[in-house]
Amino acid sequence: MTFINKRLSKKVALGFTGGPMWDTTVVPNAGGYEARIANWSMPLYKYTADYSVLDPASQNEIAMCFNAARGQRDSFRFKDWGDYIADGESLGSGDGTNTPRQLRKYYDFDGDSAFGRNILLPVASTVVVTDNGVPFAVTVNDQTGMVVPVTGNWVSGHVYKASFEFDVRVRFASDHYPFTLALKKLAQVSIDLVEARTP
Secondary structure (H helix, E strand, O other): OOEEEEEOOHHHHOOOEEEEEOOEEEEEOHHHOEEEEEOOOOOEEEEEEEHHHOOHHHHHHHHHHHHHOOOOOOEEEEOOOOOOEEEEEEEEEOOOOOOOEEOEEEEOOOOOOOEEEEOOEEOHHHOEEEEOOEEEOEEEOOOOOEEEEOOOOOOOOOEEEEEEEEEEEEEEOOOOOOOOOOOHHHOOOEEEEEEOOOO
């Protein structure tokens, strides 16, 4: 398995629909009540596009990516146009060390049930970290989402926040797609991408 540190172009990515999927077991009880069991601690992201309605240039880009990735084997970057920006996310308080910190995006609905998502593929050029509201220089690992001070440490007691754009690490969901379409208007060919997770 190899990670190709490149994203599908904007034009191609805009042809996909998709987003997060959770896995919950719903168990009906007597009297119409139910129990709900969360099977996953984080969502899995999936995306789909109708290959037949993409323009020839986009079809060719997908074919090139598919073969370069060897089907399902290798993963690559994908911009989820429905969710790619994080703004003013907490990096915690300074502790006097220069320990790397993980970029995260928090999804907060009521102030109590926020979900924190580790961001593994930030767009490095967009990452802005602040120290008590003042820009703070960090080194960004664009394949793990870890940030570390360029010089010095996280100053004890200071509040650090980060704003950035990010991608999702995806792979193709199949090892076969019929890219040659004799009757384009009649073809119904779906291109499916799924978030690629590694232990």
